[in-house]
Amino acid sequence: MIEGIILTPLKQIFHPKGDVFHAMRKSDMGFIGFGEAYFSTVHVGDIKPWKKHLRMTLNLIVPVGKIRFVLYDDRTLSPTLGQTMSAEIGLDNYQRLTVPPGIWMAFEGLGEGLNLLLNVADMEHDPDEVERAELERFRYETN
Numbered sequence: 165m166i167e168g169i170i171l172t173p174l175k176q177i178f179h180p181k182g183d184v185f186h187a188m189r190k191s192d193m194g195f196i197g198f199g200e201a202y203f204s205t206v207h208v209g210d211i212k213p214w215k216k217h218l219r220m221t222l223n224l225i226v227p228v229g230k231i232r233f234v235l236y237d238d239r240t241l242s243p244t245l246g247q248t249m250s251a252e253i254g255l256d257n258y259q260r261l262t263v264p265p266g267i268w269m270a271f272e273g274l275g276e277g278l279n280l281l282l283n284v285a286d287m288e289h290d291p292d293e294v295e296r297a298e299l300e301r302f303r304y305e306t307n
Contacts, residue, residue, distance in 0.1 A: 166237045167244045170194045170262035171251060174225065185258065187225045188284045194262030196221045199287035205280055206231060206273035214270045214297040221286045222263040229279030230254030233261055236268040236302045248304050254279075268302060 170193055177184040188195060199220070206212055208229075214236070224233065234250045253259050254275060263269055273279035287293075 165244075166235055166247055166249050166267065167242055168264035169235060169249065169267070170260075172260045172262065174258045174260055176255070176258055185225075185227050185255075187227075187282060188223055188260060192260075194221070194223055194260065196286040199285050200289060201282065201284045202289075203280055203282055205278060206271060208273045208276055208279065211270060211272040211299060213299045214268045214301055216268045216295045216297075217263075217265050218293045218295065219265050219287060219290075220293060221265060222261075222269075223284040224253070224261040224263065225282045225284070226253040226258075227255070227280060227282060229273065229275030229277060230256070231279050231281055232272045232274055234270050234272075234304050235263065236304070237266075238268060239266045242266075248302070250304070268297070270299065 175186040230252060232250055232252045236248045237244045239245060251261055253261060
């Protein structure tokens with residue numbers, strides 16, 4: 165596990181007339197503050213390449229489909245410098261993935277149909293606080 169990454173199991177309440185899927189409360193570990201929430205999709209087999217936020221904390225939830233997140237730590241003062249990890253999140257493994265600033269992340273759609281992710285971020289989007297890289301920048305093999 166990369167230092168600062170938090171995987172939090174989330175509650176699902178099933179009801180015959182419609183289900184409830186928890187995402188985040190302000191008292192939850194990983195909640196730093198609220199800046200914005202947005203949805204993003206990724207098609208099955210597609211990979212969105214590496215991105216690193218410099219100040220933003222991400223709280224990622226996948227309420228529809230399944231997504232594999234791959235994370236790489238290149239923070240020079242981190243005890244997990246150079247480590248990678250992956251997490252597959254969806255309804256069958258319903259969790260929130262908290263990613264602190266300074267961690268590289270790429271993700272791949274695994275579910276057939278729609279793969280939807282919700283990010284509850286601690287700040288509003290700022291194009292000057294993010295770095296991007298092509299997939300080839302970091303090597304990671306999935307099993």
